[in-house]
Amino acid sequence: MILVKNSLDILMSKGFSTSWIRMRLPYDNIARSTILKNYITRKYPSFDINLVDVGCGSGNFIVWSINQSLFFKECLLIDNNQYLLDDIKSNIKANIKKTLTIKTKRNNKYHLITGKDKVLSELKIKRMDIKKINNFPDGFNIISLSAIVDLMSKSILNKILSMVDENNTLFCSLCFDGTVKWKPSHTHDKYILKFFNDNQMTQKSMGVALGFTAIDYLKNRAKKLNMKIKMCKSPWLIDNKSLVNRKFILRYLLDVKKSLFCMEGIDKDILRKWYIDKKKCIDKKEISLLVGHQDILLYK
Numbered sequence: 001m002i003l004v005k006n007s008l009d010i011l012m013s014k015g016f017s018t019s020w021i022r023m024r025l026p027y028d029n030i031a032r033s034t035i036l037k038n039y040i041t042r043k044y045p046s047f048d049i050n051l052v053d054v055g056c057g058s059g060n061f062i063v064w065s066i067n068q069s070l071f072f073k074e075c076l077l078i079d080n081n082q083y084l085l086d087d088i089k090s091n092i093k094a095n096i097k098k099t100l101t102i103k104t105k106r107n108n109k110y111h112l113i114t115g116k117d118k119v120l121s122e123l124k125i126k127r128m129d130i131k132k133i134n135n136f137p138d139g140f141n142i143i144s145l146s147a148i149v150d151l152m153s154k155s156i157l158n159k160i161l162s163m164v165d166e167n168n169t170l171f172c173s174l175c176f177d178g179t180v181k182w183k184p185s186h187t188h189d190k191y192i193l194k195f196f197n198d199n200q201m202t203q204k205s206m207g208v209a210l211g212f213t214a215i216d217y218l219k220n221r222a223k224k225l226n227m228k229i230k231m232c233k234s235p236w237l238i239d240n241k242s243l244v245n246r247k248f249i250l251r252y253l254l255d256v257k258k259s260l261f262c263m264e265g266i267d268k269d270i271l272r273k274w275y276i277d278k279k280k281c282i283d284k285k286e287i288s289l290l291v292g293h294q295d296i297l298l299y300k
């Protein structure tokens with residue numbers, strides 16, 4: 001079984017693996033701000049609203065929403081990665097309160113149930129490439145883009161912004177802001193971060209990604225489109241105290257190393273030294289990590 005899972009991860013290494021998305025979940029949960037909940041509580045006090053989560057992965061955003069008691073009547077979860085979509089049910093099951101259950105209905109539909117049979121939410125899972133989305137069905141009040149905006153190109157973001165009107169709100173959460181701070185710092189941190197941010201702005205599955213510049217791009221477009229915008233920091237702050245944290249930092253470190261190794265212009269000796277020194281710090285329980293994100297709410 002372990003062998004099957006590992007080889008799946010290797011197969012998925014060009015996309016996002018279920019193991020990475022699952023590992024992120026507790027750090028994402030702590031990082032997420034309250035701006036969406038505050039906004040919904042004010043704007044839709046009866047909570048009679050629907051959500052579409054674009055690039056939902058294994059459903060980490062919906063898990064967080066459920067744990068915040070944000071129960072959307074209908075949730076449409078869209079991603080193009082079938083491995084991640086297949087993991088949604090068990091991810092939700094493993095990470096919500098035991099008083100709630102998730103029941104499979106037909107045609108990729110699930111019900112979130114409380115008590116004996118009270119349906120709190122209907123979840124629909126759809127495999128689809130974001131590039132092919134031209135509009136959202138009527139009645140979806142919240143459009144969620146979680147941990148994905150930095151992967152998007154200008155044209156995809158423009159398309160999504162053009163779908164925001166008086167009846168819905170765009171919530172871009174965990175938008176990477178280009179900041180990575182290590183403690184203790186290393187002489188080559190700046191060098192590595194520059195390559196990392198350059199790598200984030202290369203061709204990805206939705207065109208040339210904006211990387212951390214997506215935040216400014218969204219801000220400027222929102223101004224031009226007369227949209228209101230609310231922002232709040234949502235960083236990962238990870239200390240060295242627990243083994244789980246150290247494993248997560250190690251995985252992050254490895255992924256950075258792997259993604260930069262084949263980049264044009266990178267000095268592989270510097271990269272190797274940086275990686276080895278960081279790994280030593282992790283082994284000595286001397287490391288902590290901050291990865292900057294912003295949550296951004298956009299509406300008309």
Ligand SMILES: C[S@@+](CC[C@H](N)C(=O)[O-])C[C@H]1O[C@@H](n2cnc3c(N)ncnc32)[C@H](O)[C@@H]1O
Pocket residue numbers: 015016021054055056057058059060061078079080081084128129130131145146147148151205206
């Ligand atoms: C960093 S993950 C975030 C997942 C999830 N939103 C979360 O918060 O955990 C980025 C997600 O974007 C999805 N994705 C990337 N390109 C896509 C595309 N062209 N169409 C649909 N989904 C895409 C990936 O499969 C992955 O699930």
